[in-house]
Amino acid sequence: MKQILSHIDATLETSLQRLFSLLRIPSISAQPAHAADCRKAAEWARDTLAEMGFAARLSETTGLPGVIATHHEAGPTAPHVLFYGHYDVQPADPLNLWHSDPFDPQLVDGPRGKRIVARGAVDDKGQVVSFLEACRAHLTMTGKLPVRLTVLLEGEEECGSPSLAELLTKERENLKADFVLVADTNMWDFTTPAITTSLRGLAAVEVTIKGPSRDLHSGLFGGIALNPINALTRILGDLHDATGRIQIPGFYDGIAPVPDTLLASWTQLGFNPRAFLGEVGLHTPAGEADQLPLAQLWARPTADINGISGGYQGEGTKTVIPAQATAKLTFRLVPGQNPQQIVKNFETFITSRLPPDAKAEFKHFGAAPGFSMDLNAPFMHAAREALAAEFGKPAALVGCGASIPVVEAFKTHLGLETLLAGFGLDDDCIHSPNEKFELACFHRGTRAHARLLAAFAS
Template sequence: MTLDTLLAAIDADHDKAVARLMEWLRIPSISAQPQHAADCVAAAEWIRDDLASMGFTASLRQTPRHPVVVATHPGTNADAPRLLYYGHYDVQPADPFELWASPPFEPVLVEGPHGKRVVARGAVDDKGNSMTWIEAMRAWCKVAGGPPCPVVAVIEGEEEVGSQSLPAFLRAHREELKADVAVISDTGMWNIATPAITTQLRGNTHLQVDIKASSRDLHSGMYGGSARNAVNLLASIMGDLHDANGRIRLPGFYDDVKEATPAQRAAWQALDFSEHDYLRDIGLSIPVGEKDRGALERLWARPTADITGMWGGYTGAGSKTVIASEAHAKVSFRLVPGQDPQRIVGCFEAFVRERLPADCQASFTVFGTSEGIEVPTDSRFIRAAQAALADEYGVPPAMIGCGGSIPVVSQLKEILGLDTVLMGFGLEDDQVHSPNEKFEMRCLLGGTRSHARMLARLGA
């Protein structure tokens, strides 16, 4: 069997691969909504049966919420590294429905600037991206009797709600899930013609602060000028989060932040990123953040603090002249490798309490934390991914960061000791989590061929 034979088989099967993806997309596997619990099971069963049809040993494993699919194949070369592939079958809610050009769970193929694209909820996140490696497995099984490496696949159903069941599942099945590296396609390309490998992910700490001032809401005429307004107080504290140069004022916030290396800065500069175009696409023109840092460094390698919600007092229609007794804010910190999320929580609490009058109280609720991740770029696995992508696309992949978080990457490292190859095929305009989410069929085919090439290199 030659690589050309394998790639020809992928090309010949592409239309059927598209049809399979559309069948999976028709299942409304919305993990956040209890009324779709049965649909989550149906989506898990669909991919279990699909993998079993190729020759994988595949089963559903129950968790306290949605099932996990585990599928294994011994591969045709027992001496090759064992690979753990991760994906998720759950999707975001489709609201607001009126903004969709077609029903979100009735996938359609439409023409776009790059050829055909499928429009549906979950098209890129993560059913389409996952199908790139699944279709590569199918081709290997059909042409060669199995992938050239031992494989274990884990496809969960709670990624869009925080993967709450996954850490316990990984711990309970640690022996079964042993591998040499993890592979995830839940990221993107640099552009339609340039593949990418993501090597840095920011972590996240999301919390709420609640301020209590007076014992009740007060008449603004009777008490204005004497009684403290909780909303004014919280606005003042939150307004103090950043200095005039965009730096975050929490004491010790930057203590564990590593500086980008000259090589990293040079690589990012070579990507010729236009922050002007990036902001123009969302209706803005003036960048914020640390003024002495480049755009990609700010997006990928610097921490941030953002108020994601703030409220208090009267917020209904019309007017009600009250001085609020309580005020609330939700704050998200995007953290970089080296920063301890729990330490940042403590820094924020100290920052707020420092500015709190003696007759007011503050309480804090932490919704979730994850650490920033930096993937070693000198491993045989990254080299295999780089070579596979370069062979497929004719250009070397961009080595990029990601401003968002993929918590499973840190969980795989912490619990199973695995580094991750983040090789995804989404595009910036795929409208992830938004109405009219789409996935380019050119990306499905290129991604499938790239995964097939990487397997060939690792199994050689």
């Protein structure tokens, strides 16, 4: 391991050159005009893996191709790891806010030393190349990898992964493994690595309340006619009680308490909710009053109104009682909750409160359950040991309030658990202008990946 790490240190400049060559490809999956660029990025990954000694190929889908590469020289009894990443990136707009061309990567000075600035620097090209360079170091110094490894790179993660289920189904036999490693997450801070042990799921729904057959004059009909906006906002006002607890019947059914191990870990992180909220002009946690702030972020479900529309929206005033009103809502869900049941219960919550003459219609936009990792899984112990060896401190066991749909896809289509251990930072500006990846994070991430591969072998 000492020789492998020394090799990574000595070849950092060459590793950067390879990363920069990938960052120069504008593989924007959301924009059809860049379909050829996305394929070029896929081919870059395929050819790079093949040059390293992998059996690498493109796997075509009805959308953009996946990249699949295998290296099984470790032997049939070695643990089998499936590494997942994506080669596509977000659009760079608005271009006028970038300090340099988003597809002309720059190494610039920052408060923590040099940083890599480009679209895709950390999400996810930099993290993918960091892993590939760790593999390269093992292969250069020992001639093989310590584990059987399959690499899967997707080309549509940034536009909702519309072809991922197709790809996983098509390649199910080729993607068999013991677990999945995903490096598309963050550290706790610049010096503290992190393993993301839980994700919140998501259910999205739209409700429309309809009343009169047409918009009405509020003078001629006001006071006697049903106003759908009034009805909708009154009902939605009942979603939370005064303590922040959600009032949908059965909403909390199935939720397990946070393990003591995680609670102890969270209390040691020094999280300051006032400082966290201060960055967006707020100060006071607004979730369930009896929950820790980090639990509100990571381990408790939410019910949020994302938008309300109805009636007159233009300048000035228009004295109208609208014919209908619509609200869009999302529910962030935690392990144990049934997304379909939550949506059904929400519909009952609405319809049971409708006034006479009101009718409710619903649209659904998909639902996925929450995710939690088995803290006693063998790969979990190996990961914690490897990260502690590299950073000189234990990895923080963190949650994530958002959703990473690919994790559920691996569970559903392949029956595999996922280890989430990445090396980005909260201020890396992913999806924003001037996206960056700290050079130190890229470097230490490569070293940590090399240690992880060795630790998994044991």
